[in-house]
Amino acid sequence: MKFARQFGILALVGCFLVGCDTTGDRAAVNTSPAVDGNWYQRSMLWLHEDHHTQAAHAVGREADPAETRRLIAELAPDVLQIHAKGNPGWTTYPSKVGYTPPKLARDVLGLYRDIARQDGYHWSIYYNIGRDGEIMRRRPEFNRDRPDGSEYERALCYHSGVGPQYIWPMLREIITGYQPDGFWFDGSVFTIANCYCPVCRERFQREQQLDAPKRPGDKGWSAYSQMQRQIYREFITQTCQQIHAVDPDCLVSFNWAYSIRMPERPDPAIAYLTGDIANHVEKLPAEAHWYDSTGLPFDLMTTGHTFTQNDAGKLAAIPKPAAQIQQEIAVIIANGGRFNLWDNPTPESGLRPERFEAFNQYVTPFVRARQPWCMNTQRTAEVSLLHNTASHYALAEKTRKPFNRANNRIDGATEMLSRLHLDYEMIGDWRLHALDVRSPLLVVEHPRALSAADIDAIKKLIASGRDVLITGMGLNANKKLWPVFGIASIDFASGSEPFTVTVDNRKYELNHWLNRITVAGADVLLTAVDADGKFTPLLTAHRHGRCTAYYMPIPLLSAHQTNTPPIGFVNDVFAMLRPMRERVLATDAPPSVHVILRQRGEQRIVHMVNMSKGHRIITSRKGTYDAAVIDRLEPVPPCHVSLQLDHKPRAVTLQPQNQPVTGWRYANGRLEVDSPSFDVHQMIVID
Ligand SMILES: [Zn+2]
Incomplete structure (x- = not known):
């Protein structure tokens, strides 16, 4: 990493300044494995620890370094990510710019950085760049205003000066202290509602010689929405410039920017596209198709856990069953994406062993077995x-x-x-x-x-x-x-x-x-x-x-x-x-099977993903998404695939089971293949 070489001493000084503690091997701070060029394109599996810290908790108290490191190794991700700041506005590290939880017991950000460096994970930092409860409370002039002057709940206005006065200095502090390989910014594009703060209204008056329109249909409404979009584009460009001025190799992405909701060509400073859908498998395919069509690499994130009612009638978090999370993974990676696993630590930063045991059993093996036929295909x-x-x-x-x-x-x-x-x-x-x-x-x-x-x-x-x-x-x-x-x-x-x-x-x-x-x-x-x-x-x-x-x-x-x-x-x-x-591909598979044809050089890969609803129980949760538990999918019956091909293939193989297909036929420019019954995801690889 160029940054580590150029700024190594500065980084160490910064680390002391912000008081990070480590898991012991300080030399590891400057040893950044495999980060020349774009590490993202070589990564398939992420772990994201979703840690919205609060002032009331002794943040870090339950983050035992050895146990944290052991559990992360159970998943063995390519990329490790945790919050620097969540949407309540509190940090996971001692900050001179932002708001440090008063009972902070351990520098959690420093702990994760050290684990990433020691165990060879790429190191990405989550930062909520769109929501900030403490800013809303302490600096309301940085929050987004409704037409009547009241404030939207936790939604920063990017035109208010919050970038230069708060966000960008904090990002510099984080880069200096924690040397991330990348930033994953949350809370931005989907929190944007037309803002009526004085700075936004003044810009509109200057550009359009009009008062800010109050509601859809008012004169200038279209131009006002367009101005708000332009403010966001400028904020992305400027934020990337701020980061790359300090670390040109730092890879930056904004959650849901340039997704279906913002169907624009991505800013050239954006390294990859990303989006989180906690627990709704039906929403994944369209977003994956769109991201795959932009030309940038992408990942989609889902939770490793879901919720159910326990015997006492209370809501309990459990690891997602294998069928459920594998269905989500399959439809993401079959469409060319990386899988980003969302886990929540305890409020005081502990990881839950039962989840990581489940990830070890049926997340990592599922991803790694398929990775060779999923990455870098078209x-x-x-x-x-x-x-x-x-x-x-x-x-x-x-x-x-x-x-x-x-x-x-x-x-x-x-x-x-x-x-x-x-x-x-x-x-x-x-x-x-x-x-x-x-x-x-x-x-x-x-x-x-x-x-x-x-x-x-x-x-x-x-x-x-x-x-x-x-x-x-x-x-x-x-x-x-x-x-x-x-x-x-x-x-x-x-x-x-x-x-x-x-x-x-x-x-x-x-x-x-x-x-x-x-x-x-x-x-x-x-x-x-x-x-x-x-x-x-x-x-x-x-x-x-x-x-x-x-x-x-x-x-x-x-x-x-x-x-x-x-x-x-x-x-x-x-x-x-x-x-x-x-047609390039024709099949008699049921409509609930998504069939995707991808290519790498001469190799073709037919993906079949079982998108049936399965046996599912939905649990309502007040104020947030309903949680599905899908504990089994009906297997897909044997089906036939007919593929246009300009030459007779050398081999046709079922993957990931590495089993040659018997009885395939090639005639009149088409390959005819029978696929056996499968549970979640089957690949037919044609060489
Ligand atoms: Zn504004």
Whole structure:
């Protein structure tokens, strides 16, 4: 690590200044193993100790150095991470800048640093950069204000001066004292609600010559939300600059920045992407697909524990059962991610042995057995799904949250495409505008808005040989696209209505927002019959040489509650757009199995992940997420996979069991393989 070499003496001085204690081997402080270049890309398994310290506790009292070190070694992660400061605002170390718990019994941050150095773990520090209870109490001018001047609960305003006056000096103190290989910043993008502090209002007045709008729909609301987004971007850039001025090699990430809620090209100073979903396996796949599509490496974090009612009727934390945590791990690593394990120490910093015994039995072996076929691979996508900022931020504009997560287009499309075994990449603005679409079909699902650059890129994409499907309101405000799609007129739907459609003798009864269109050049592939018996086009195709511009005048994939078209109909539509014989991968696996094709050089890896609901018990917890316990999954039955391949493979192997597949066939450019029954995750590796 360059920093350790350049600043070694300074680091030691800093260590004494902030009073860190160690596990004994002080020389280890300056011995940083395997940190040249980007250590993140070589790491697969993290341990994150989620330690939101409080003033009332003797923080560190239960962190026995030898026992802490022994338990961490049970998991044997690649990366070790613990809090420097949690959202209450108290530290885990003696700080001259921040708020040290008055009963601090041990420098916990120093203890973890020393364990990381001694045992060869990369060393990352968690810092809550968006929430701070002590700042809210002591320096309310740094907190985010509501329109009436009251304060949002624990949400810092990045435009208030909190960076230069509090956060950045504290980060310098931490770098100097504890030499992290990286920072993991929490609490930022999802705590952002439009802020009305004097500094934010003054900037808006200066930039727009307008008073700050108070509610969605007010004059200037869109510009106000845009300004809040810009403040966050600037804060990320400036924070990275502050860190890299001291340690250029320190890898920085912000929890959920550049995720689905912020579908922007990541700032070049960001090393990797990350997000935590404690206990909700269904939310993982879409985020993993999005992160995997950005070009940056990523991890997703889930808890190693869950909650249940014990015999006395009280809430008790238990290690997640093997089936549950392995399902979470599988869907993350099958989509190209790293697994970040979230554990909570006791309030006084002790680790719980029963959890680490469980991790040792069924987390580490599960990850390590799969790692060779998961890391540094690339998806071979069957379709591409547009996730553009124009549409996403237009949806967010109905709220006070400029980076709102809700997006029923993306939620519906990601789930449906996985159930249809149409593995997808997701296309952000920058990839669309660069025409970087790596499947034969771009799906533009019912976008609330398309920018002028989006429209221009869609036209160019079609001219360059890609098929494009636009659905729902995608053509409503974008008349320039009508000739490209062979549409002459659109009579916009003002509500949902019943209609029927027949595909190959299968009749579907739908109820949806149906735009009435007339065509000029497009072929009509499907026709709807409305309640009055009138016919209207439901799927049109306008040919441009080898490729086609498709339009479907209803939302096809969006989650629209009872209006959502049935999976059988959607399957029939995609069978017309991407015929089975042309698909890279076809399978008869159940819809609950996520099938993902990835590639590294000539090697191809088919991942099959059992995403069935399993046997689960949900426990409600007041004020926080409901906790699921999933103690078993029904095994996936044997199924067949057909894969497009331009040469006969040398070997087809089931992994991680390292078992050659018998009876595979290669003919007409396709490999036919039978997969045996499996419980959670099966890989078929084709060499
Ligand atoms: Zn503000």
